[in-house]
Amino acid sequence: xxxxxxxxxxxxxxxxxxxxxxxxxxxxxxxxxxxxxxxxxxxxxxxxxxxxxxxxxxxxxxxxxxxxxxxxxxxxxxxxxxxxxxxxxxxxxxxxxxxxxxxxxxxxxxxxxxxxxxxxxxxxxxxxxxxxxxxxxxxxxxxxxxxxxxxxxxxxxxxxxxxxxxxxxxxxxxxxxxxxxxxxxxxxxxxxxxxxxxxxxxxxxxxxxxxxxxxxxxxxxxxxxxxxxxxxxxxxxxxxxxxxxxxxxxxxxxxxxxxxxxxxxxxxxxxxxxxxxxxxxxxxxxxxxxxxxxxxxxxxxxxxxxxxxxxxxxxxxxxxxxxxxxxxxxxxxxxxxxxxxxxxxxxxxxxxxxxxxxxxxxxxxxxxxxxxxxxxxxxxxxxxxxxxxxxxxxxxxxxxxxxxxxxx
Amino acid sequence: xxxxxxxxxxxxxxxxxxxxxxxxxxxxxxxxxxxxxxxxxxxxxxxxxxxxxxxxxxxxxxxxxxxxxxxxxxxxxxxxxxxxxxxxxxxxxxxxxxxxxxxxxxxxxxxxxxxxxxxxxxxxxxxxxxxxxxxxxxxxxxxxxxxxxxxxxxxxxxxxxxxxx
Numbered sequence: 001x002x003x004x005x006x007x008x009x010x011x012x013x014x015x016x017x018x019x020x021x022x023x024x025x026x027x028x029x030x031x032x033x034x035x036x037x038x039x040x041x042x043x044x045x046x047x048x049x050x051x052x053x054x055x056x057x058x059x060x061x062x063x064x065x066x067x068x069x070x071x072x073x074x075x076x077x078x079x080x081x082x083x084x085x086x087x088x089x090x091x092x093x094x095x096x097x098x099x100x101x102x103x104x105x106x107x108x109x110x111x112x113x114x115x116x117x118x119x120x121x122x123x124x125x126x127x128x129x130x131x132x133x134x135x136x137x138x139x140x141x142x143x144x145x146x147x148x149x150x151x152x153x154x155x156x157x158x159x160x161x162x163x164x165x166x167x168x169x170x171x172x173x174x175x176x177x178x179x180x181x182x183x184x185x186x187x188x189x190x191x192x193x194x195x196x197x198x199x200x201x202x203x204x205x206x207x208x209x210x211x212x213x214x215x216x217x218x219x220x221x222x223x224x225x226x227x228x229x230x231x232x233x234x235x236x237x238x239x240x241x242x243x244x245x246x247x248x249x250x251x252x253x254x255x256x257x258x259x260x261x262x263x264x265x266x267x268x269x270x271x272x273x274x275x276x277x278x279x280x281x282x283x284x285x286x287x288x289x290x291x292x293x294x295x296x297x298x299x300x301x302x303x304x305x306x307x308x309x310x311x312x313x314x315x316x317x318x319x320x321x322x323x324x325x326x327x328x329x330x331x332x333x334x335x336x337x338x339x340x341x342x343x344x345x346x347x348x349x350x351x352x353x354x355x356x357x358x359x360x361x362x363x364x365x366x367x368x369x370x371x372x373x374x375x376x377x378x379x380x381x382x383x384x385x386x387x388x389x390x391x392x393x394x395x396x397x398x399x400x401x402x403x404x405x406x407x408x
Numbered sequence: 409x410x411x412x413x414x415x416x417x418x419x420x421x422x423x424x425x426x427x428x429x430x431x432x433x434x435x436x437x438x439x440x441x442x443x444x445x446x447x448x449x450x451x452x453x454x455x456x457x458x459x460x461x462x463x464x465x466x467x468x469x470x471x472x473x474x475x476x477x478x479x480x481x482x483x484x485x486x487x488x489x490x491x492x493x494x495x496x497x498x499x500x501x502x503x504x505x506x507x508x509x510x511x512x513x514x515x516x517x518x519x520x521x522x523x524x525x526x527x528x529x530x531x532x533x534x535x536x537x538x539x540x541x542x543x544x545x546x547x548x549x550x551x552x553x554x555x556x557x558x559x560x561x562x563x564x565x566x567x568x569x570x571x572x573x
Contacts, residue, residue, distance in 0.1 A: 057530040069425070083532065087549030103570075118504045120546040120553055121535040162508030164519045173530025181550060190503060197460075197479035198503050209496045219566040260456055279502055279552040300533040304547060319536040367534070368545050369553045370573035375547060377533060380499075 032408040033381060035055070037240045038264045042138030043233045045259040049241065049378070050250040052359040053081045057173045058360050059301035059378040061241070063255060065091065065178060065226075066135040070104055070143050076102040076135075081175045084255060085299030086239065087257030088271055090186040090223035091134060092117070092125050094168060095150035097175040103130035106145055108215050112205040114154060115147050116161035117186070117221060118200075123166035124175075128153050129201070129217075134226040136178075139257055141229035145221060149176075150196050154204035157212045161199070164232050177299070180237045180255070182280055182388050182401035184228040191217045233258025235393035235400065239298055243383030247355035251382075259389055260396035270387055270404035272397035273335030280401060284374035286331035292371040294333070296388065296403050300377030303344065303364040312346060312364075320349030320365040332373070337398070340407035344380065384408070423429045427494060444512015446559055447494050451512070452476070452486045458509050461486070469497070470564040481552070484510055489564045496558035502551045511544070511557055518544045518557070543569070 038044050047063045061084040068076035074279040081096050106113040106129040117125040127150040149167035150156040156165065169175050179186065190198035194216055201217035204210065228234055234257070241253035257264045275282050284294035287308055302320070315322035327346040332339050348364030361378050380386070389395040396402065422550040444451050452474045455461045459478040466473045476484045482501025489495045499505045508515045523545075534547035546555035556572045 052530060054530045056528070060530070060532070089550060118507075119532075120504060120548055120555065121522045122507055122515065122546075123522070160506065162506060163515075164523065171526070173526075173532070177532075179550070183551070186550070197481075199506075200503075255567070279551055280549075291499055293552060293554070295549055295552055299549070301531045302533055304534050319538065366536070367535070368556065369570060370556065371545075371547055372502075373547065373552075373554065375534060375549075 010285035032157055032406050033269050034052060035240075035385060035406075037242060037385070038254050038256050041168060041256070041264045041374045043262055045137040045257070046140035046252060047084055047239070047241070047255045048250055048252050048381045049237070049359045051081075052173050053169050053175060057301070058358055059363055060173065060358070061239070061253070061378060061381070062174065063136070063178065065176070067093065067103070067135040067146070068135065069099065069101065070131055070133050071266045072133070078176050081169075082175040083172075083177045083299060084239065085179050085297070086237070086297070086386075087183045087297030087299040088177065088186070089181050089183045089225040090147065090179045091144065091176065091226055092127075092147040092149055092179070092223070094172060094259060095148045095153075097169065098148065103146075103148065105130055106221055106402060108203050108217065108221065110333075110335060111215075112154070113215065113221060114202045114203065114212055114215065115148065115200060115206050116157070117223075119166065121268050122163045123171075124161060124163050125149050125166055126153065126156050126161060126167055128152060128204075128403065129221065131221060132230075136226065137257065139227075139230045141226040144226050144229055146163065149221050154206050154210045154212050157202055157214075160200075160214060172310060179225055180227050180388070181225065182236070182275060184225050184389050185219050186223040187217065188219070188222075191220060191222060205244045224377060225390065227257060228393065229255060233261045233265070234390070234397040235259055235261065236387060236389035238385050238387050239381050240385045243381070244360070244361040247352055247357035248359040249357050252360050259387055266396050267387065267404060268385075269406040270385065270397075271338055271340040271407050272402050272404045273333055273338050273340060274398050274402040276390055281373075282336075282403070283334040284290050284331055284376075285334065286329070286374060289369075291372045291374045292369065294376070294377045295373065296380070296386065298378050298381060298386075300375050301363070302377045303346070303362075303379050304367045304377065305364070305373075306367045306369040306371070314366060315349050316331060318349060318353070320363065321346050321374055322348040322350050323328070324348070326362060333376075335402060340405060342380075343408055413551075432497070444566050445494055445497050445510065445514050445557055446562065447492070447512055449488050450491045451494055452488065455484065455486065455510055458506065470567050478505065485511070485573075487558070488565075489562060491562075493562050495562035495564070495567075496556065498554075498556040500554040504553050507546075514542050514557065514559070517542050
C-alpha cells in the first residue's frame with residue numbers, strides 16, 4: 001500500500017516536472033477560440049471518460065441510453081456504461097443489461113436474424129438483431145435494429161463466426177457499444193445480396209437442433225446508427241471533452257446531436273474535412289510522411305501511429321510509446337478538400353498507467369508504416385469539439401461524410 | 409522496436425528448397441481443407457476458395473506474393489517462401505478477413521495474447537502481439553481495416569517486417 005502511494009506521489013511529481021519542461025519548449029499552437037462545451041439542450045447527452053464497469057478501461061468515453069419496446073413509453077430499460085464509438089455504426093447491448101425488457105425479434109423468412117460482428121482483435125459480438133426505440137437525451141429513434149449480445153442465442157455458427165466471443169460486460173469492458181460513426185448501416189451492400197459478400201448476418205432456428213446459416217440482410221434489417229434515425233438532429237454528432245493535462249479518475253463532457261440544426265451545434269471555427277465515402281479515411285501529414293488511410297475513432301483508446309522519431313521510444317514492457325519527457329508534436333489533417341493543423345502531445349504510457357487513472361492524455365502506441373494510417377483515438381478528443389457527419393445526410397460545410405474540428 | 413525489425417539468420421530450409429515449381433501445376437492440386445499462416449502453398453488456394461476470391465501472383469526475389477481479392481473488397485496478401493511455406497499474411501480493406509482462416513494455427517496464440525492484454529486492461533483499440541515466433545498487428549475501424557502477421561522463424565533470409573504489407 002505504501003509502495004503504491006509512493007509511486008502515485010512520484011508519478012504525480014514527475015508529471016508536474018515533465019509538463020513544466022514541456023511548457024518551456026515545443027511550438028505553440030496557432031491562436032484558436034477557446035473551447036465551449038455545451039451542457040444544455042434537448043440534443044445534448046452527458047458523456048464521461050471513466051474506468052467503466054470493469055474499472056480498467058483507459059481512455060473510454062461512456063454514456064447511457066434508454067431502450068424501450070417499440071411504441072412503449074413504460075416498458076423501458078436504462079443501460080449505463082455504454083461506450084461511445086465514432087468508429088462503428090449501430091448499438092450493441094449486452095443481453096443481461098436489458099433486465100426484464102424484451103424487444104421485438106427481427107426475422108428473415110420467418111427465422112430469427114442474428115449477427116456475428118467481427119472485431120480486429122480476433123473477438124466477435126454474437127447475438128440476435130432486435131428492434132427497440134432508442135432514447136438518448138431528448139432524442140428518440142423509433143424501431144431501431146440493435147444487436148443484443150448473447151452467446152446462448154441459438155448456436156454460434158463456428159465455421160464462419162470465428163474467434164473469441166466478446167458478449168459480456170466483463171470482456172467488453174462496457175454494457176454496450178453505441179456506434180455513432182459517419183455511416184447509417186453497419187454492413188451496407190456487403191450483406192444485401194442473396195449470397196452476401198460478407199458473412200455477418202445469419203438466419204437461425206432456436207428450437208432443437210438450433211442452427212444458423214449465413215443470410216442476406218436488407219438495409220432496413222441491418223443494425224443501424226440510432227442518430228441517423230432521430231426525427232431531427234440526425235446528420236451527425238459532436239463529441240465535446242475538456243482539455244486534460246494530467247491523468248484523472250474521470251472527466252465529463254457532452255455528445256451533441258446534429259450539426260447546424262440548433263443554436264448549440266453550429267460548426268463555429270471548425271474546419272470541415274470530407275472523408276473518402278467508401279472507407280471513411282482522410283490524410284494525415286506527420287514527420288514528412290503522408291498517411292492516406294488515417295481515421296478518427298473515439299473507440300480507439302489511444303493515438304496509434306508510426307514514427308521515425310527517436311524521441312518516441314517504445315516502452316520496455318508494453319506496446320506503447322514511452323518518451324522520457326512529453327513529446328509535443330504536430331501534423332496536418334487533410335480531407336478531400338480542406339486541411340487543418342493539429343498539435344498533440346505524447347506522454348509516457350508507463351507514467352500514465354502507473355497513475356492508476358482512467359483518463360490518460362497523450363496515451364499513444366506504435367502502428368505500422370505499411371498501414372499508412374494515423375488512428376486519432378480518444379486522446380485527440382480532449383480539448384477539442386470533434387464533429388462527425390453521417391453519409392447520406394445534409395449538413396452545413398460540405399458533402400457528408402465529413403469530420404471537423406477547430407484547427408490548433 | 410527491435411522485435412519489429414527482423415534480421416533473419418540463414419535458414420537451412422530456405423537454402424535447401426527449390427523455387428516454386430510452376431504455379432499452373434500447383435493450381436491443379438486438390439485444395440487443402442485448412443489454410444494458414446505457416447501452412448503450405450496449397451493453403452493459399454483454400455483461402456481463395458473460402459473467400460470466394462480471385463488470385464493474383466507476384467514473384468519477388470526471396471518470396472512469392474499471392475494476392476487474394478475477396479468480393480467484400482478486402483485484399484489478403486499471402487507471402488510464400490522458396491520452401492513453399494506461407495510465412496506472412498497482410499490484409500487491407502473495408503471488412504475484416506476471416507482471421508481464423510488466414511492465421512491458421514497461429515490464431516489461438518493471437519487471441520490468447522489479446523485476452524491476456526484485455527484482462528489487464530479493458531479496451532477496444534488496435535492490437536499488437538509480438539513474440540519470438542509470431543508477430544501480429546491489427547488496426548483500423550469499420551470500413552477500414554489493415555493488419556499483418558508473420559512467423560519470424562519462417563521468414564526467408566533478408567526479409568524484414570516492412571516488406572510485409
